[in-house]
Structure formats: C-alpha cells, structure tokens
Amino acid sequence: MENVMPPRPTPRLLSMRPLLAAALATLLWTGCATTYRSDVPLYQQLGGEETIKTFTGKALSRVAADPVRGRSFKGIKMPFLIDSVANYICKVADGPCVYEGQDMQKSHADLNLGGSEFDTLVQTLREEMDAAGVPNGAKNELLRRLAPSRREMVTH
Ligand code: HEM
Structure with a gap:
C-alpha cells in the first residue's frame, strides 16, 4: 500500500524553530517600543x-549656537532657560515636573519669531530625541502636543 503520510519536517528546520521564535519576539517588541502607549x-x-x-538642552544649545537662527538667544541665561523648557516639556508630557514660567504667548511675544524659526527648533528637537533613543511613537506624540503652540509663538 502507498504511504499517504505528509513528509515530516527535516531536523534542520526543526532546529531553526527557537531562532524563528526569537526573531518574531524581537519584531513584536520593536513594534511595541515604537508605538505610543496611552496607558x-x-x-x-x-x-x-x-x-x-x-x-x-542639546536642541536649545544647537539652535542658540547658530549664527542666524540663534539671534533670539543673545543675552539669555541658557542653563536657566534649558531648565525651564525641560520642565515645560515634562509637564506637557504629563510628568510630575513643576513649570513656573510664563505661558508660550507671553514668553515669546518680544522675539518676533517666524514660522521657519519655530520649525527649525522642532526639527532640532526631533533629531536630539532620535539621538537620545526616544522611540518614534513617543517622539511624535510630544511633537503633536507642542504643535498648537506654534500659532501662539509665531508672529509672521
Ligand atoms: C516647540 C517650541 C518651543 C517651546 C516648547 C518653547 C518653550 C519655551 C519655554 C517653556 C520658555 C520659558 C519661558 C519662561 O521661563 O517664562 C521659552 C522661552 C524662550 N524661548 Fe522658547 N519655545 C519654543 C520655541 C522657541 C523658538 C523657535 C525660539 C527661537 C528660535 C525660542 C526662543 C526662546 C527664548 C529666547 C526664550 C527666553 C525668553 C526670555 O526669557 O525673554 N523658543 N520657550
């Protein structure tokens, strides 16, 4: 009589199972780490x-050091500003930090900021978050929360 049993997996394929499982786990983990979690x-x-x-601090220092884009930071005490902006961002991100500065409209009113100056700082923040290893989902969520302040700061 003819043998109708399906062929059994080769021992080589069987031995690759743990490897495939590890690859799948890594894929799932990476997926989780790059997605913003609301919980x-x-x-x-x-x-x-x-x-x-x-x-x-790195983003603000980079923009402040730029000969053109850094014009607003002349005479500003950078360590104090960095602390204040970091506390603001931490608070926007639902952190326990205390922000004691002014609102975004008042604190930027005298700077005569253009849209491209705002966009440069956001792009620099994006790059520094990448450098710090912030996952994409969290980075995009922070930038999404900061975006509405553009119209409060930009005057032209
Ligand atoms: C996402 C965009 C931005 C955020 C979240 C942000 C946040 C802040 C915060 C929290 C303060 C401190 C206010 C205080 O302590 O009373 C501040 C002040 C300041 N920001 Fe921004 N800022 C942004 C965009 C910009 C841009 C685009 C520039 C210039 C290129 C800028 C330049 C300054 C300067 C010079 C001050 C100090 C003003 C002063 O003390 O007279 N900011 N910002």
Whole structure:
C-alpha cells in the first residue's frame, strides 16, 4: 500500500524553530517600543526627566549656537532657560515636573519669531530625541502636543 503520510519536517528546520521564535519576539517588541502607549505616561516613554533635559538642552544649545537662527538667544541665561523648557516639556508630557514660567504667548511675544524659526527648533528637537533613543511613537506624540503652540509663538 502507498504511504499517504505528509513528509515530516527535516531536523534542520526543526532546529531553526527557537531562532524563528526569537526573531518574531524581537519584531513584536520593536513594534511595541515604537508605538505610543496611552496607558504609560508620555514623560516615561520619553525616557524620564533626565532624558527630557538632555535632548531639550542639546536642541536649545544647537539652535542658540547658530549664527542666524540663534539671534533670539543673545543675552539669555541658557542653563536657566534649558531648565525651564525641560520642565515645560515634562509637564506637557504629563510628568510630575513643576513649570513656573510664563505661558508660550507671553514668553515669546518680544522675539518676533517666524514660522521657519519655530520649525527649525522642532526639527532640532526631533533629531536630539532620535539621538537620545526616544522611540518614534513617543517622539511624535510630544511633537503633536507642542504643535498648537506654534500659532501662539509665531508672529509672521
Ligand atoms: C516647540 C517650541 C518651543 C517651546 C516648547 C518653547 C518653550 C519655551 C519655554 C517653556 C520658555 C520659558 C519661558 C519662561 O521661563 O517664562 C521659552 C522661552 C524662550 N524661548 Fe522658547 N519655545 C519654543 C520655541 C522657541 C523658538 C523657535 C525660539 C527661537 C528660535 C525660542 C526662543 C526662546 C527664548 C529666547 C526664550 C527666553 C525668553 C526670555 O526669557 O525673554 N523658543 N520657550
């Protein structure tokens, strides 16, 4: 009589099973890490207060050092400003930080900011969040929350 049993997987394929399972787990984990999770406070997904201060400080320092884009920062005490902006961002991200500064309209009113200046800072923040290893989902959620302040700061 003819044998109708399906062929059994080769031992080689069987031995690759743990490898395939590990690859799948890595894929799932990466997927989770890059997606914003509404059940975890955003500031935690951004890496906590320390990381927020790091990427904020680097972004502000880079823009301030630019010969053209940095014009608004002349005479500004950068360590104080960095602390204040980091606390603001931490608070926007539902963190426990206390922000004691003015609202965005008042604090930028005298700077005569253009749209492209705002966009440059946002792009620099994006790059520094990437450098700090902030997952894409958390990064985009923070930028989404900051976006409405553009119309409060930009005057032309
Ligand atoms: C996402 C965009 C921005 C955010 C979240 C932000 C946030 C802040 C915060 C929280 C303060 C501190 C206010 C206070 O302590 O009373 C501040 C002040 C300041 N910001 Fe921004 N800012 C943004 C865009 C910009 C841009 C585009 C520039 C210039 C290129 C700028 C330049 C300044 C300067 C110079 C001050 C100090 C003003 C002063 O003390 O007279 N900011 N910003």
